[in-house]
Amino acid sequence: MSQDKSLVQIALYAALIAAMGLIPPIPFVTGIPITVQTLGVMLAGVMLGPWRGALSMALFIFVVALGAPLLSGGRGGLGVFMGPTAGFAIGFPFAAFAAGYMAILLRRLPIFPATLLAAIFGGIVVLYLFGITGFKIISGREWLDAASVMAVFIPGDLVKAVIAASVAQAVAKGLPDAILTRKG
Amino acid sequence: MISLYMAHPSWLHRLPAGYKLLGLMLLSILLYPVANLVLMALMFLLTLILYASVGKPAIRQLILLKPLAPLFLLIFLMQSWSVGWLSASLLVLRMLVLILLANLITLTTRMDDMMAAIAPMFAPLKLFNIDPKRIAFAVTLLIRFVPVLMAVIQHLMEAWRARGGKRQVWKLAIPLTIQSIRLSDHVAEALAARGGISTISNPRVSNHESR
Numbered sequence: 001m002s003q004d005k006s007l008v009q010i011a012l013y014a015a016l017i018a019a020m021g022l023i024p025p026i027p028f029v030t031g032i033p034i035t036v037q038t039l040g041v042m043l044a045g046v047m048l049g050p051w052r053g054a055l056s057m058a059l060f061i062f063v064v065a066l067g068a069p070l071l072s073g074g075r076g077g078l079g080v081f082m083g084p085t086a087g088f089a090i091g092f093p094f095a096a097f098a099a100g101y102m103a104i105l106l107r108r109l110p111i112f113p114a115t116l117l118a119a120i121f122g123g124i125v126v127l128y129l130f131g132i133t134g135f136k137i138i139s140g141r142e143w144l145d146a147a148s149v150m151a152v153f154i155p156g157d158l159v160k161a162v163i164a165a166s167v168a169q170a171v172a173k174g175l176p177d178a179i180l181t182r183k184g
Numbered sequence: 185m186i187s188l189y190m191a192h193p194s195w196l197h198r199l200p201a202g203y204k205l206l207g208l209m210l211l212s213i214l215l216y217p218v219a220n221l222v223l224m225a226l227m228f229l230l231t232l233i234l235y236a237s238v239g240k241p242a243i244r245q246l247i248l249l250k251p252l253a254p255l256f257l258l259i260f261l262m263q264s265w266s267v268g269w270l271s272a273s274l275l276v277l278r279m280l281v282l283i284l285l286a287n288l289i290t291l292t293t294r295m296d297d298m299m300a301a302i303a304p305m306f307a308p309l310k311l312f313n314i315d316p317k318r319i320a321f322a323v324t325l326l327i328r329f330v331p332v333l334m335a336v337i338q339h340l341m342e343a344w345r346a347r348g349g350k351r352q353v354w355k356l357a358i359p360l361t362i363q364s365i366r367l368s369d370h371v372a373e374a375l376a377a378r379g380g381i382s383t384i385s386n387p388r389v390s391n392h393e394s395r
Contacts, residue, residue, distance in 0.1 A: 002372075008372040016333055
């Protein structure tokens with residue numbers, strides 16, 4: 001694939017995540033609003049593969065830092081990286097990388113379970129590792145406390161992992177070439 | 185309009201972006217060990233004065249704290265429960281000061297200038313044969329794509345409501361992703377037809393919208 005095409009794909013998934021962030025948060029059963037944005041992080045990894053997925057999220061975070069209000073809820077600018085949820089934003093590229101890497105490892109499995117596991121690994125395990133670490137550093141709390149504050153978001157993220165897998169499965173039917181982690 | 189930049193000139197607008205960023209970095213390190221509540225409260229007051237000195241539009245931007253309020257309250261309560269109200273107040277004030285100052289930089293610095301201040305960081309990429317121009321192009325594409333995809337979301341939502349809006353709304357993520365992929369293929373083809381990114385001269389980070 002040409003370098004230019006990869007670059008367009010990287011920019012496009014970054015824009016997709018930005019557009020998803022502008023959808024108002026949906027109040028989930030637990031009363032905690034869930035945003036669609038981490039769904040995009042999972043998709044970027046699973047669809048683009050580890051490197052391009054990570055680059056696309058890095059581009060997104062970079063533009064947010066430059067001042068574009070693209071994080072869910074219209075947040076943006078440098079303030080995001082000083083706030084209690086800074087770890088999540090910084091973790092986006094790593095989460096996408098992890099999801100993409102896992103999707104490649106599991107590509108012999110049928111697409112739904114493979115992308116579900118990849119999305120959970122990247123979008124929940126790795127992303128929360130960053131999110132909790134960031135929250136701990138900024139709020140000065142203990143590991144366990146920091147983790148328990150963040151745990152309320154996990155049910156919503158599990159739902160998103162299932163959605164990411166459904167999307168990947170549907171796309172695999174219509175546009176099989178678009179899922180770069182399942183080629184070759 | 186896709187930028188937090190405030191087109192309302194002030195003294196802070198004239199300060200070079202690099203200085204502002206450096207100042208914020210230094211302050212974030214200096215504030216960390218401060219354990220005096222009066223000093224921290226003073227810093228917070230100073231931050232608000234700084235906002236006031238930039239003008240009314242800046243003060244209006246303080247509402248950005250509203251979505252963060254529940255999280256701050258939670259942090260304050262947990263911290264005062266486990267360590268004490270003093271350290272809880274210090275913590276929340278420090279976070280407020282840094283978030284507000286960082287946001288103030290965003291409000292008073294054009295995306296182009298921010299990009300230019302950060303650009304030297306990308307110079308090492310030349311060693312890996314990556315042209316910093318490609319990064320600028322990617323940023324431009326991202327900013328251009330967002331409103332397009334927003335329109336796609338809007339259309340999908342309207343169609344979904346027209347069908348009765350009963351079935352699960354999350355399923356819209358499927359056509360959204362497929363349309364995004366098609367869009368990216370078309371843009372890539374158009375780019376190839378025009379000779380590729382290397383032939384585009386000096387792409388701008390953002391157009392007139394952000395100034």
